[in-house]
Amino acid sequence: MISVVVPAYNEEAGIGQLYSRVVGAAAAWREEYELLVVDDGSRDRTFELLRGLAERDPRLKILSFTRNFGHQAAVTAGLVHASGDIVAVIDADLQDPPEELLGFIQKCREGYDVVYAIRAKRKESALKRAAYHVYYRVLRYLANVDIPLDAGDFCVISRRALDTLNALPERNRFVRGMRTWIGYRQVGMAYERQARAAGEPKYTLRSLVNLALDGVVNFSYKPLRMFGILGMATGSLALLASVVFLFQYLTDATILGYNPRASPGWTSLTLMILIFAAIQLFGIGILGEYIGRLFEETKRRPPYLVQSMVNFADPTPSYPGGRYGEAATTSRGSV
Secondary structure, three states: OEEEEEEEOOOOOOHHHHHHHHHHHHOOOOOOEEEEEEEOOOOOOHHHHHHHHHHHOOOEEEEEEOOOOOHHHHHHHHHHHOOOOEEEEOOOOOOOOHHHHHHHHHHHHOOOOEEEEEEEEEOOOHHHHHHHHHHHHHHHHHOOOOOOOOEEEEEEEEHHHHHHHHHOOOOOOOHHHHHHHOOOOEEEEEEEEOOOOOOOOOOOHHHHHHHHHHHHHHOOOHHHHHHHHHHHHHHHHHHHHHHHHHHHHHHOOOEOOEOOOOOOOHHHHHHHHHHHHHHHHHHHHHHHHHHHHHHHHHOOOOOOOEEEEEOOOOOOOOOHHHOOOOOOOOOOOOO
């Protein structure tokens, strides 16, 4: 069976079109399928519309969160609850066309465990395209694993790779990085990312920055290492400058028009204080990001909480890593 996982947040304008296009695309797969939509605490009618569709189609399954936990948490919940032998992840805004899944599924049937999408073209603003271009290349340089360029969460993954991915216990999950880390046979396929089908983009600038930080902090220690190198380099330059200035002071020499005896030095002193203070604050900020992630992990809270489950045989939520125990569901549309 094929599972299609779709995270959704405030998508009432396009949820009907999403359902229709997935059903239409599934006709070419020649296998049973389920459409698993994760309602990430939507504040509009997304859940109600989905529940109406699910009453007529048992292949549509719904997970509804108690609040908005974020895109990566929604993707994670869908992957944990998917029951298919092949599992696909697409976005609810239809920028990842369901019709493209056939080629990905066929590639998975050839023996690949992960078939990830490479965004060859994007129908977005030039500024946003440039920001994504720079970010993916910076991430690849910094990361400890070889994260593919221009590859998002849109992918198809085999059951054995998915079971490995779901067993990873961390709370702050950057799915595309974890997907690369687990290994197995992986291949990329290029596609043209479409414009949003309906509604407004849900990824704000703040959300994109948080996602970028998750990718860098979760999969790289290089910022810490680079800061250490920067500190050593700056300290070496400061030591060298001290030796030069001491030599000038003792010999009353003038180098490049500068003589310590002839200048009070307040400007240079102030500039050096500002430079070193900025470097220290920058380093403290980097350390804070890592310490903050450690703090979140030690609390052992689940990355999401499920409020209701529709069309599931077992209405008991599951969580990645199996660490969190069972959480009770409430009555918001539970079936």
